[in-house]
Amino acid sequence: MSFLTRSKIDAALVLAVALAWARPAIAEPLRLRGDALVQTRSPVGLVVLSGEDRLRPWLSAETVTWLGATGGSQPVGATGDVVTLSVRARDAATGSELRTGRMIVTMGAVRPVHLDGVRGLMRAFGGTTVEAFGGVPVVRGFAYDTFDWTAGGRLGQSVGDVATFGGSYAVRRRGGQRDDEEVGADLALTPAPWLTAAARAAFDVIARAPTDALASVSVQKDDVRAEVFTTHRSPGRLLPRTSLFSVLGDFAATSTGATARWRAFPRLELVATGSVQVQGDEVGGQGLGRATLALDDEWAGSIGLEARRVDFAGARWVGARAIASLPLSSAFRVATEIELVRPDEPRGRGALWPWALGAIAWRSPSGWEVATALEASVGPEYRESLHALARVSYAFGEPPVRGRTSP
Amino acid sequence: MSPLLRFALLVSLLSLAACAGLLGIKPRDTQRPFEHRSHSLAGIGCTTCHEGITHAGDTGPLHIPEPAKCVGCHTRPHDSRPCGTCHGQSHTREENRLAREHLRFSHERHVPKLGGQCVPCHAAAGKSEQTTLRPPMAQCLSCHNHKDQWTTRDCEGCHVDLPSELARPSSHVFHEGDFVREHGVRAASARDLCATCHGEGFCASCHGITVAALPWKLGFDRPSLTGLHRAGFASRHSDEARSNPGLCTTCHDSERFCLDCHAKRGRSAFGGGISRNPHPPDWVRARGGEHGRAARMDPMSCASCHGGAGEALCVGCHRVGGPGGNPHGRGFASALDMTRDQPCRACHAQ
Numbered sequence: 001m002s003f004l005t006r007s008k009i010d011a012a013l014v015l016a017v018a019l020a021w022a023r024p025a026i027a028e029p030l031r032l033r034g035d036a037l038v039q040t041r042s043p044v045g046l047v048v049l050s051g052e053d054r055l056r057p058w059l060s061a062e063t064v065t066w067l068g069a070t071g072g073s074q075p076v077g078a079t080g081d082v083v084t085l086s087v088r089a090r091d092a093a094t095g096s097e098l099r100t101g102r103m104i105v106t107m108g109a110v111r112p113v114h115l116d117g118v119r120g121l122m123r124a125f126g127g128t129t130v131e132a133f134g135g136v137p138v139v140r141g142f143a144y145d146t147f148d149w150t151a152g153g154r155l156g157q158s159v160g161d162v163a164t165f166g167g168s169y170a171v172r173r174r175g176g177q178r179d180d181e182e183v184g185a186d187l188a189l190t191p192a193p194w195l196t197a198a199a200r201a202a203f204d205v206i207a208r209a210p211t212d213a214l215a216s217v218s219v220q221k222d223d224v225r226a227e228v229f230t231t232h233r234s235p236g237r238l239l240p241r242t243s244l245f246s247v248l249g250d251f252a253a254t255s256t257g258a259t260a261r262w263r264a265f266p267r268l269e270l271v272a273t274g275s276v277q278v279q280g281d282e283v284g285g286q287g288l289g290r291a292t293l294a295l296d297d298e299w300a301g302s303i304g305l306e307a308r309r310v311d312f313a314g315a316r317w318v319g320a321r322a323i324a325s326l327p328l329s330s331a332f333r334v335a336t337e338i339e340l341v342r343p344d345e346p347r348g349r350g351a352l353w354p355w356a357l358g359a360i361a362w363r364s365p366s367g368w369e370v371a372t373a374l375e376a377s378v379g380p381e382y383r384e385s386l387h388a389l390a391r392v393s394y395a396f397g398e399p400p401v402r403g404r405t406s407p
Numbered sequence: 408m409s410p411l412l413r414f415a416l417l418v419s420l421l422s423l424a425a426c427a428g429l430l431g432i433k434p435r436d437t438q439r440p441f442e443h444r445s446h447s448l449a450g451i452g453c454t455t456c457h458e459g460i461t462h463a464g465d466t467g468p469l470h471i472p473e474p475a476k477c478v479g480c481h482t483r484p485h486d487s488r489p490c491g492t493c494h495g496q497s498h499t500r501e502e503n504r505l506a507r508e509h510l511r512f513s514h515e516r517h518v519p520k521l522g523g524q525c526v527p528c529h530a531a532a533g534k535s536e537q538t539t540l541r542p543p544m545a546q547c548l549s550c551h552n553h554k555d556q557w558t559t560r561d562c563e564g565c566h567v568d569l570p571s572e573l574a575r576p577s578s579h580v581f582h583e584g585d586f587v588r589e590h591g592v593r594a595a596s597a598r599d600l601c602a603t604c605h606g607e608g609f610c611a612s613c614h615g616i617t618v619a620a621l622p623w624k625l626g627f628d629r630p631s632l633t634g635l636h637r638a639g640f641a642s643r644h645s646d647e648a649r650s651n652p653g654l655c656t657t658c659h660d661s662e663r664f665c666l667d668c669h670a671k672r673g674r675s676a677f678g679g680g681i682s683r684n685p686h687p688p689d690w691v692r693a694r695g696g697e698h699g700r701a702a703r704m705d706p707m708s709c710a711s712c713h714g715g716a717g718e719a720l721c722v723g724c725h726r727v728g729g730p731g732g733n734p735h736g737r738g739f740a741s742a743l744d745m746t747r748d749q750p751c752r753a754c755h756a757q
């Protein structure tokens with residue numbers, strides 16, 4: 001790691017620590033949330049900071065910084081990356097905005113881009129939206145690749161609150177060559193409060209074939225919600241076009257299924273999902289059933305059971321998971337989670353992969369949160385492992401989370 | 408009726424009652440909705456108890472009556488505890504407090520326009536069974552036409568800070584069912600709607616494209632939260648990847664992510680200790696072997712180790728005129744220049 005990179009990480013750490021020791025005040029325009037997770041496996045953390053100017057409400061900024069520690073075969077030290085760091089100017093009257101800095105751009109049906117650059121959104125009268133972005137794709141660890149750039153946009157149209165549709169385009173160049181070039185279309189419909197539908201599809205301009213497509217229709221009536229969905233994804237076309245593995249041809253994977261949720265009783269929720277998957281001559285499927293019983297009317301505590309079966313393309317296993325979460329008081333909470341997975345074909349990986357976690361968490365009214373846990377597992381990769389986890393979170397200038405948070 | 412049958416009946420009834428409580432059919436707490444209706448029928452105006460509410464602004468006290476106000480009329484209380492212990496529900500008081508914290512609302516400006524009436528908004532107060540006294544958002548929209556603000560997602564006129572409010576939308580979008588899987592297709596058309604409540608950092612904390620972000624690990628003490636990487640994901644990740652071809656690559660860097668982790672831990676993908684070769688013995692044979700089919704089904708798995716310089720391994724056999732034959736699938740087409748562009752020229756170079 002270069003001196004410059006280390007300096008940036010050190011500066012981010014100093015900033016995070018300095019802000020964490022600032023005095024909290026509800027009316028502050030600055031909001032900070034810092035989460036540090038310490039594991040015996042590898043310590044990592046996220047620092048989320050956002051700021052608004054009350055005198056200039058059209059201006060805001062936010063950043064998410066990821067921090068971690070290196071080890072294993074690498075020299076012991078600190079590592080990190082800025083996931084987002086952007087400034088946004090927004091016109092409240094029209095909803096138009098301009099964001100600059102590091103951001104994740106998801107625009108219509110084309111694939112997301114992690115970008116150092118600019119994104120603009122302009123709303124015209126009549127529900128028309130024009131979006132555009134351009135910049136340099138982010139490379140891990142503050143590095144840059146020469147001659148890399150990406151650009152794209154979306155033209156969208158809303159029809160009242162009933163429908164939104166749009167067309168999008170994105171191109172990415174790597175080393176001076178076309179790496180990805182996609183066009184996409186998207187549609188969202190809410191013809192009635194109980195009915196929603198959405199679809200998107202992307203087309204690879206270089207391979208002249210679809211990349212991926214998703215569609216979903218859901219209905220909700222009182223305590224029952226049902227959804228049917230289908231996805232069509234071409235793994236080879238999701239790779240950069242400069243990759244040799246992108247030329248193997250179209251072996252797209254298609255999945256079609258349904259999900260149903262039923263609040264059978266005020267405190268009991270049942271969820272079931274099933275899908276059929278097809279890829280080439282492979283046919284398989286997945287299924288999941290889950291029951292969650294709340295221990296109080298606010299759903300602050302709950303117990304749950306989940307069963308899952310996966311049978312597709314050499315991945316064949318059954319699993320069961322049990323969870324329990326119980327608030328001991330307004331400040332303390334205990335939770336446990338147990339999972340058992342049995343592969344159909346162990347292939348030297350063990351016949352059963354158990355995993356368990358027990359946690360206790362404490363939250364103070366001033367914004368501090370501390371949680372610790374023990375995680376134990378026997379799996380194909382680690383054989384037996386026991387890890388301790390600890391998380392320290394601090395929210396500054398942000399109202400603490402209250403009320404129902406699950407399911 | 409025999410004593411045994413009577414006993415069985417009693418046990419059944421008790422079990423039924425216990426189940427009803429457990430499933431939430433019969434709340435166990437002693438709190439009940441405040442008797443607004445009976446007070447109103449007795450001719451007691453709202454402001455008699457909620458003194459000063461007509462002049463309340465955006466900030467200040469909540470104007471919930473203290474026990475001293477109750478005993479002004481109920482001079483002989485039947486219980487020594489504060490009246491609010493049983494009369495009125497704690498969640499309605501919490502709703503009041505949250506409304507004060509999160510909403511810009513002034514009773515002083517609204518009450519005169521409604522002729523001093525409270526029930527037009529607080530319609531639930533007139534019912535004997537109240538679940539909430541806070542007017543729904545639809546009630547506000549029955550007078551305030553916020554079409555322009557709705558179109559431009561400008562919610563700050565009423566909501567102090569929607570992202571930190573963590574309000575669950577009532578009707579216009581659903582976060583029910585398997586929303587983790589569903590959200591991608593919905594966000595495609597309505598990302599700006601998502602952005603009304605969720606900041607940039609909310610997406611980035613899961614979609615860390617260049618870093619291993621922390622989708623669920625930070626919430627390890629909340630097992631009811633769903634996510635793709637929960638519980639023993641580390642044990643089953645190879646099977647999960649195989650059962651959803653291409654899904655991993657929608658977030659993770661296909662050419663580096665797997666290799667980085669496996670090399671760091673010195674692990675192969677097929678168990679058997681620290682062997683670096685993850686492939687079974689018949690992976691590559693003189694007449695092909697399993698590798699060709701596997702590569703076509705899941706090319707990302709290959710690219711995760713053999714991407715970049717590792718591709719030379721393939722070109723050694725699959726070049727034009729080489730023993731590996733044509734690796735392209737049926738109907739293969741490309742707009743790239745075969746002799747000039749990468750990766751074509753690796754095999755097709757003149």
